[in-house]
Amino acid sequence: MIEEKKVLTRHVGVPGMEKVDAYMNDGGYKGLKNALDKKPQDIIEEVKKSFLRGRGGAGFPTGFKWSFIPKEKTKPHYIICNADEGEPGTFKDRVIMENDPLLLIEGMTIAGYALQCDMGFIYIRGEFRKIAEKLETAIENARNANLLGKNILGKGFNFDILVMRGAGAYICGEETALIESLEGKRGEPRMKPPFPAVEGLYKCPTIVNNVETLACIPIIMQSNGKSFKDMGTFQSAGTKLYGISGHVNNPGVYEYPMGTNLKDLIEQAAGGVKDGKKLKAVIPGGLSAPILKADEIDLDMDFDACIKAGTMLGSGGVIVMDETTSIPEVAKSTIDFFVHESCGQCTPCREGLHKIQETLTKMMAGEGDENSLKTIFKIAKTIKGTTLCPLGDAGAMALEAMVTKFRDEFEALNK
Amino acid sequence: MSTTPTPFAANATDYKIPDKVMSKINEIASQYPEKNSAMLPALHLIQDEFGWIPPSAVRQLADALDTTPNKVYAVVSFYTMFNQAPVGKYHIQVCRNVSCSLLGSKHIVDHLTSKLGIQPGQTTENKKFTLSLVECLGACGTAPVMMINDTYYENLTSGKVDEILNTLA
Ligand SMILES: Cc1cc2nc3c(=O)[nH]c(=O)nc-3n(C[C@H](O)[C@H](O)[C@H](O)COP(=O)(O)O)c2cc1C
Ligand code: SF4
Ligand code: FES
Numbered sequence: 001m002i003e004e005k006k007v008l009t010r011h012v013g014v015p016g017m018e019k020v021d022a023y024m025n026d027g028g029y030k031g032l033k034n035a036l037d038k039k040p041q042d043i044i045e046e047v048k049k050s051f052l053r054g055r056g057g058a059g060f061p062t063g064f065k066w067s068f069i070p071k072e073k074t075k076p077h078y079i080i081c082n083a084d085e086g087e088p089g090t091f092k093d094r095v096i097m098e099n100d101p102l103l104l105i106e107g108m109t110i111a112g113y114a115l116q117c118d119m120g121f122i123y124i125r126g127e128f129r130k131i132a133e134k135l136e137t138a139i140e141n142a143r144n145a146n147l148l149g150k151n152i153l154g155k156g157f158n159f160d161i162l163v164m165r166g167a168g169a170y171i172c173g174e175e176t177a178l179i180e181s182l183e184g185k186r187g188e189p190r191m192k193p194p195f196p197a198v199e200g201l202y203k204c205p206t207i208v209n210n211v212e213t214l215a216c217i218p219i220i221m222q223s224n225g226k227s228f229k230d231m232g233t234f235q236s237a238g239t240k241l242y243g244i245s246g247h248v249n250n251p252g253v254y255e256y257p258m259g260t261n262l263k264d265l266i267e268q269a270a271g272g273v274k275d276g277k278k279l280k281a282v283i284p285g286g287l288s289a290p291i292l293k294a295d296e297i298d299l300d301m302d303f304d305a306c307i308k309a310g311t312m313l314g315s316g317g318v319i320v321m322d323e324t325t326s327i328p329e330v331a332k333s334t335i336d337f338f339v340h341e342s343c344g345q346c347t348p349c350r351e352g353l354h355k356i357q358e359t360l361t362k363m364m365a366g367e368g369d370e371n372s373l374k375t376i377f378k379i380a381k382t383i384k385g386t387t388l389c390p391l392g393d394a395g396a397m398a399l400e401a402m403v404t405k406f407r408d409e410f411e412a413l414n415k
Numbered sequence: 416m417s418t419t420p421t422p423f424a425a426n427a428t429d430y431k432i433p434d435k436v437m438s439k440i441n442e443i444a445s446q447y448p449e450k451n452s453a454m455l456p457a458l459h460l461i462q463d464e465f466g467w468i469p470p471s472a473v474r475q476l477a478d479a480l481d482t483t484p485n486k487v488y489a490v491v492s493f494y495t496m497f498n499q500a501p502v503g504k505y506h507i508q509v510c511r512n513v514s515c516s517l518l519g520s521k522h523i524v525d526h527l528t529s530k531l532g533i534q535p536g537q538t539t540e541n542k543k544f545t546l547s548l549v550e551c552l553g554a555c556g557t558a559p560v561m562m563i564n565d566t567y568y569e570n571l572t573s574g575k576v577d578e579i580l581n582t583l584a
Contacts, residue, residue, distance in 0.1 A: 076448065088512040088551035119448070126459070126496045127552055129565050162446060167455055167494035170550065184454030184480070186493040202448055245514040245555035252556045287513060287551075317555070319514055333513050337550055 002256060002264045005231065007239050008215050009255045011100040018138040020145040023102040029147060031218030035110045036155040043114035047217070049225030051237035056082055056173075056210030057286070057314045059303035068197035069115050069205050076118040078206040079111045080182065081214055083124035084166055084173035087286035088337060089317030092241040093211035095253045097124075097131050100215070101138035105161060107214035109148065110221055112159040115207055120161040123178050126168050135163050170341040174389050175208040176200075177343065188343045189389035212241055233259030236302035240316050244270040247277065247322040259302040266297065266320055277322040281406070285314025287334055288394035290401030291327075311401070327406040328413060331399060332360055338395030349392030352383040356399055363413045373410060376403055430469035432476070436460050440479055450480055454490055458497055467498035495549070503538045503545035505583055508562045511548040514555035523559050524548065526573040530580065543583075 006012075016022045023029070035043055048063030069077060081104065085093045096104055108120045124132050139161050142148040150158050164182060166172050172181045176190035179201050200206025216238055220228045229237040236258035242265055243253045249271030256265065262284060266272065273279050279294040284301065289312040292299070299309050306313040321330065335357045344350045356379050363372050376399065383396040403410055432440075439460060444453035457480070461472045468491050470484075477484045491497045498506075509515075509524050524546075528534055531544050538545040554560045557569035568579055 085553045086551065089514055089555050090551075091553050091555050094553060125553060126455075126494075127562060127567075164452075164455060165459060166496075167458070168496035168549075169494050181455065182452060183449065184451035184490065185486075186489055243556060245558060246517045251558070283513070319517070319555070321517060325517065329516075330513055333511065333516055337512060340550060 002260055002268055004255060004269070005239050005257055006255055007219055007231065008096055008103065008212065008241060009099070009253070011103070012095060013099070017099060018101050018134060018141060020102065020141050020147065023100075027222060028102055028218075029106055031221035032106050032110055032113075032147070033153065035113055035221045036153060036157060040114045040116055043110065043221070046225045047114070047220060050216075050220045050228040051225075051232075052213065052216050052220065052228065053237070053303060054210055055212035055216075055240070055316070056208075057087065057288070057312070059313065062209065062213055062216075065197065065209075066111075066115060066207060068195065069207060070198070073116055075204045076202075077116050078201045078204060079108055079115055079117045079120045080175075080178065080201065080206060080208045081108055081120065081122040081211055082173060082175065082178060082208050083122050083128070083211050084170075084178065085125050085128070085211075086170040086173045087288060087315045087317060089245055089283060089286045089319040090243055090315040091245070092243045092253050092316060094128060094131055095241065096211055096215050097128075097135060101135050102142065103215050103218060104211055105135075105138055105142055105148070107217035108161060109142075109152070109159055110217045111207070111209065111214060113157050115205075117159060120159065121182060121201075122161060122163045123172070123182055124163060124165055126165045129165065132163050132165050139163070169343075170337075171343045171389075171391060174391065177389070178208060179206065186343075188345050189391075191388060232257050233300065233302065235259070235304060236300075240301065240313075242269070242301065242316045242318055244318045244320065246318075246320040247274045247325070248272065248320045249274050259300045259305070262292075262297045262299045262301050262318070265301065265318065270318075270320070273320065273322050275322075277324065279320070280323045280325050281321045281327065281330075283317075283319040283321075283398075285312045286317040287319070287337060288312065288390075288398055289314045290397050291330075291405060293405050327402055327409050328360070328364060331402045331410075332364060334398050334402070335360055335395065338391065338398075342391060342395075346387045346392060348383045348386045349388075349395070352379045353392065353395045355379050356396075360399075363410065366413070368414045370414065372414065373403060373407070376400075430465055430471050432461060432472050433464065436464055437475075437479065440476070444480065451482060453480060454487070455494075458487075458491060458494075462497060465501075467501045501542075504543050505563050506545045506547065508547045508549045508552075509535075510550070510552045510554075510558070510560045512551040512555075514551070515558040515560055518558045520559040520571075522573065523561065523571050523576060526576055530577075 011017045052062040053059040171177045172187035177187040181187040196206040240258045245251045254269040380396040380400040440457040443456045444450045473487045477487045535548045559571045
């Protein structure tokens, strides 16, 4: 049996955690107190030792990312929490924000101190209005307890957090689009470099981290980097929130050591495929992650193993499909999503994804021919690597995997 | 595919942002290092007030943020949550993405269209309901999901949809 490890989710279902007293009674703010006794650089070193990798999708090592912030401070520095939670199949960050908002706020405050930030921002998807209000209450509570604002805990550190709601654009989860949006503009990704750590929000050094990533920071600073690393499996540090949805008996968000086996997650955590049906396919890391066939799910769910298996851990949003699922229909929903969410700046993404959508729509109306699949493959190949941000690639790769692995179902449309 | 509501004729009244909303916008603008960052928060406040973003409010907001109406429009039109035309009293938004469709969001949409007599993108004649299809709402573990105004409704069945509609006056 695999064993759940509740670290970030230990307060799920416990009411009142937005109150400072309740949170502190259970070890809260110990991490910040420890951190404020250290030099900022030492915190970055501790985070490096923890081997924490970003939970927003790309798995970039957090301590390493933090070390790109210029040592000499010549401009304001900012930390942004990415709470856009837009990747289809993903519903994990909300679990932290709804149940333990001060864990995120403590994590941001520690990050703010380590990176010498003047301010922090939580950019949350617009639909999460009630969660945004809860975060604002928790921030107010922290301010009243001198855990935010001027001279935090008498240690001479000034820092505050603002919450901003997005307005329904998936692309604003991409960090440079998010920055544009925070600046009050259309959420169109910027060219990189310069990277945000050098030139981000208001052209100032900025770090963007996911909710789950920042929630790990107090855990690391409560003890140390090594104990965080030891919670995971051999090469992957810490725990991971896996959100399991689709055809399973018990959908939900489950916290397990990073690298837990996908088959075990589906069968044990989520109670197996619904109604005793057979498994057909799994998307392991949100809709951008290439699909897996039922016989490919004996897979350790960490960043490296997933890449080796030709897919991505992404956000850890596992979408399970039973034997009755039509993969062409899933493919259609998928391409419709990417076409709708493309910001339109680059031609391969805008036109290419649209052409794939058009071709697939024709096939599903029984108007496809032997060239249809060729067209899809050819366009997917053209899109990959030619776009400004990873959205175009994600759409192309997700479609390519579905058509490759379930080719017969697509060919059957042409008969 | 997602749909955005088709406009129905707005009456020609000039919508003026109330003073109390305007001072809230100015207060938010002063919290950010740059004023223009109040754009999204201000548009949310305007939509809370009117149910959509009227052109006269766009002009006022542009003045308040020292920018041009064009730049405000560029933002309004980019984000699907901002309504460029009035919608019904209850804006029903059903998730059409993968996790929800695996668990029958299509039946929920069919049920709603037959019950309300409108297609996605349309508003009922009495302006009570607007129906839209949207992308993932970040609640896939409790699929199928819809939102009505600011409230999430999860684990939907046709029966549950009927009960919910009955509570809406
Ligand atoms: C199209 C697109 C959408 C994204 N959406 C999200 C999102 O909703 N939440 C998130 O944390 N990261 C998202 N990301 C990843 C961010 O760009 C960024 O890598 C991440 O916030 C960094 O945080 P981390 O280092 O803590 O993982 C998205 C990336 C792309 C390309
Ligand atoms: S890849 Fe697509 S979403 Fe990303 S910048 Fe280009 S057009 Fe926009
Ligand atoms: S797919 Fe419907 S809420 Fe995520």
